[in-house]
Amino acid sequence: MADVTLIEAVRLAALQEMRRDPRVWVLGEDVARGGLFGQYGGFVEEFGPQRVVSTPISESTIMGAGLGAALVGTRPIIEMRIFDFVMCAMDELVNQIAKIRYMFGGQAKPAVVVRMPHGIWRNSAAQHSQTLESWFTHIPGVVVAVPATPADAAGLLVSAIRSDDPVLFFDPKNLFPRRGALADIIAPLPFGQARKIRDGKDLTIVSWSAAVPIVEEAVETLAARGISADAMDLRTLWPWDEDAVCASAARTGRLLVVHEAVTTGGFGGEVVARVVERLGPGALRRVARLGQPRVPVPFAPPLEDALKPDAAKVVAAAESLLRD
Amino acid sequence: MSGDNRARLLALYATMCRIRAFEETALAAHRAGEIPGPLHVSIGQEAVATGVCLNLQADDRITSNHRGHGHALAKGAGVAGMMEELFGRAGGHCRGKGGSMHIADFSVGMLGANGVVAGGIPIAVGAAQGLRMLGSSAIVCCFFGDGAINRGPFLEGLNWASLYDLPVLFVCEDNGVAAFTRAESVTAGAGVLARAEALGVAGVSVDGNDAAAVDDAASRLIAEIRAGGGPRLLHATTYRLMGHTSTDPARWREAGEVEAARAHEPILRLRARLLAEGAAMKALDAIEGDAWAEMSAARSAALAAPWPDLATAWEDVQDIGAAQEAV
Numbered sequence: 182m183a184d185v186t187l188i189e190a191v192r193l194a195a196l197q198e199m200r201r202d203p204r205v206w207v208l209g210e211d212v213a214r215g216g217l218f219g220q221y222g223g224f225v226e227e228f229g230p231q232r233v234v235s236t237p238i239s240e241s242t243i244m245g246a247g248l249g250a251a252l253v254g255t256r257p258i259i260e261m262r263i264f265d266f267v268m269c270a271m272d273e274l275v276n277q278i279a280k281i282r283y284m285f286g287g288q289a290k291p292a293v294v295v296r297m298p299h300g301i302w303r304n305s306a307a308q309h310s311q312t313l314e315s316w317f318t319h320i321p322g323v324v325v326a327v328p329a330t331p332a333d334a335a336g337l338l339v340s341a342i343r344s345d346d347p348v349l350f351f352d353p354k355n356l357f358p359r360r361g362a363l364a365d366i367i368a369p370l371p372f373g374q375a376r377k378i379r380d381g382k383d384l385t386i387v388s389w390s391a392a393v394p395i396v397e398e399a400v401e402t403l404a405a406r407g408i409s410a411d412a413m414d415l416r417t418l419w420p421w422d423e424d425a426v427c428a429s430a431a432r433t434g435r436l437l438v439v440h441e442a443v444t445t446g447g448f449g450g451e452v453v454a455r456v457v458e459r460l461g462p463g464a465l466r467r468v469a470r471l472g473q474p475r476v477p478v479p480f481a482p483p484l485e486d487a488l489k490p491d492a493a494k495v496v497a498a499a500e501s502l503l504r505d
Numbered sequence: 506m507s508g509d510n511r512a513r514l515l516a517l518y519a520t521m522c523r524i525r526a527f528e529e530t531a532l533a534a535h536r537a538g539e540i541p542g543p544l545h546v547s548i549g550q551e552a553v554a555t556g557v558c559l560n561l562q563a564d565d566r567i568t569s570n571h572r573g574h575g576h577a578l579a580k581g582a583g584v585a586g587m588m589e590e591l592f593g594r595a596g597g598h599c600r601g602k603g604g605s606m607h608i609a610d611f612s613v614g615m616l617g618a619n620g621v622v623a624g625g626i627p628i629a630v631g632a633a634q635g636l637r638m639l640g641s642s643a644i645v646c647c648f649f650g651d652g653a654i655n656r657g658p659f660l661e662g663l664n665w666a667s668l669y670d671l672p673v674l675f676v677c678e679d680n681g682v683a684a685f686t687r688a689e690s691v692t693a694g695a696g697v698l699a700r701a702e703a704l705g706v707a708g709v710s711v712d713g714n715d716a717a718a719v720d721d722a723a724s725r726l727i728a729e730i731r732a733g734g735g736p737r738l739l740h741a742t743t744y745r746l747m748g749h750t751s752t753d754p755a756r757w758r759e760a761g762e763v764e765a766a767r768a769h770e771p772i773l774r775l776r777a778r779l780l781a782e783g784a785a786m787k788a789l790d791a792i793e794g795d796a797w798a799e800m801s802a803a804r805s806a807a808l809a810a811p812w813p814d815l816a817t818a819w820e821d822v823q824d825i826g827a828a829q830e831a832v
């Protein structure tokens with residue numbers, strides 16, 4: 182066991198898998214310099230420039246070449262540098278990677294991991310801060326992982342690298358310094374299992390990625406005020422742990438979903454809809470979603486801070502759900 | 506020179522006849538309502554796929570585009586599986602889930618047609634990179650049209666292949682049109698070869714309606730690639746005798762244009778050469794007759810073949826988190 186940051190945890194996870202399987206390699210801009218966040222630090226020294234390939238700024242081809250290499254039997258980790266740049270590679274991701282197995286009748290499984298560090302981080306403004314994970318849950322053919330802790334990020338990355346399915350792995354930029362315990366041998370963590378943040382009976386709070394620490398803080402404040410929240414981190418959005426959320430919501434009758442993404446069209450809507458479908462319209466007394474307003478992420482710190490979800494907003498939303 | 510060899514010319518002739526017969530048969534089936542969806546045929550362009558693929562080995566890979574029946578057949582894809590795929594039947598190479606625009610036959614190294622113009626270019630360079638990583642000496646051949654050179658992946662992919670010295674033959678099948686637009690009216694500069702050379706990819710232009718010339722040019726370029734020379738580009742000029750899709754009459758073409766082009770179409774040209782060099786007309790007729798018989802049998806078989814089970818619509822999406830809904 183070691184106490185490590187999240188970014189070190191994912192570095193160790195990819196390192197372990199590249200040592201285990203010579204077919205695993207990584208391609209993306211600056212990865213042979215360790216990557217933008219140091220998540221590939223020391224890799225080129227150990228594995229050489231054939232398996233740690235610093236590429237031109239050619240997102241379409243980073244994505245498409247990763248796919249081509251997977252079709253002949255390698256297992257690439259495709260690094261997008263920052264999530265927002267995947268917009269330059271959407272054909273390769275959505276029309277090619279996500280479709281090829283189905284469209285070709287199962288002749289090939291594109292075993293790629295696409296890493297996309299996402300979210301609001303250090304006032305990077307509208308083109309370097311987005312959280313659009315809900316888009317990708319809408320695409321059949323891919324797995325969507327949104328971890329929030331060092332152990333979860335490492336375990337899910339190991340699963341992603343070993344998976345024959347294409348896995349979209351959203352590294353949470355703002356949580357990279359978060360510390361936590363990590364096993365010396367990182368075991369694969371199954372997709373689709375939520376992690377309990379806190380047991381409670383008054384309301385259910387569901388979150389993922391950068392919203393998780395906010396919820397962790399909020400549930401302590403709520404507890405101090407006598408409100409016991411049943412809070413969980415979904416960890417993956419496709420597949421996602423419908424059973425855990427439904428079981429909790431059925432008990433509490435109150436459901437709050439918190440995510441950093443814009444509320445409108447966010448995955449919170451899907452969570453609520455699914456719970457209502459499964460439990461019936463009468464099962465829930467109150468429901469709410471808390472995310473960003475439908476505006477691009479602004480640059481100025483007071484504006485950015487004002488719009489993003491924080492613990493105080495979670496507390497206020499939870500308290501209002503209990504007032505009926 | 507390989508093109509001087511009679512057996513080689515006959516092999517080129519046979520493959521071109523099979524592609525022509527396959528596509529004419531498919532067109533007839535489409536008109537008869539047997540084949541659903543869009544169909545892009547390469548009638549008139551058969552020499553390009555044929556001349557290039559004759560120089561490929563079984564473990565070499567190809568990527569193709571929306572007009573890919575010829576590429577697939579020339580690489581050795583099974584005809585029954587191709588015809589059934591066009592018909593949407595269970596025995597198609599893609600189990601009826603891809604259709605004409607997504608034919609793939611991984612068992613012969615055909616990594617897929619592509620419904621997105623230039624979509625195969627990044628895949629081809631990555632396949633070459635992956636093969637090298639695995640210690641394979643196979644090469645990758647990437648077919649695309651003149652329309653694809655105005656998309657970003659063309660620049661990215663050629664730069665990439667050149668940078669990493671990848672064993673890729675890029676084949677620009679230049680039929681002068683992109684859908685309903687003359688390529689020259691939307692393409693600036695000195696053309697595909699100049700663009701490739703600017704990225705360090707050497708290439709040659711060839712009369713793409715002369716199968717023997719394509720064969721010669723491809724064999725030279727592929728030898729250079731196999732010798733470790735990095736990527737090459739073959740620019741093959743040709744003519745699309747039909748419309749963009751099976752339902753497009755392409756009426757915008759000038760009067761007499763298509764008729765004039767027919768005189769230069771590749772099968773007639775090779776046939777004339779073979780006859781002039783002493784081949785027996787009966788032998789050539791037999792090759793052609795066999796091709797038509799093969800394709801018409803494939804059509805009947807496909808028409809009689811079963812549709813896919815509804816359950817297969819749920820299969821091969823993904824292993825983890827596969828949709829569970831009942832139909």
Ligand SMILES: Cc1ncc(C[n+]2csc(CCOP(=O)(O)OP(=O)(O)O)c2C)c(N)n1
Binds near residue numbers: 651684
């Ligand atoms: C990215 C993209 N844009 C547009 C289309 C629609 N489209 C299909 S084929 C085609 C023309 C392609 O021309 P070219 O690459 O020269 O091939 P050709 O049809 O002449 O064989 C177009 C515009 C597409 N499939 N993909």
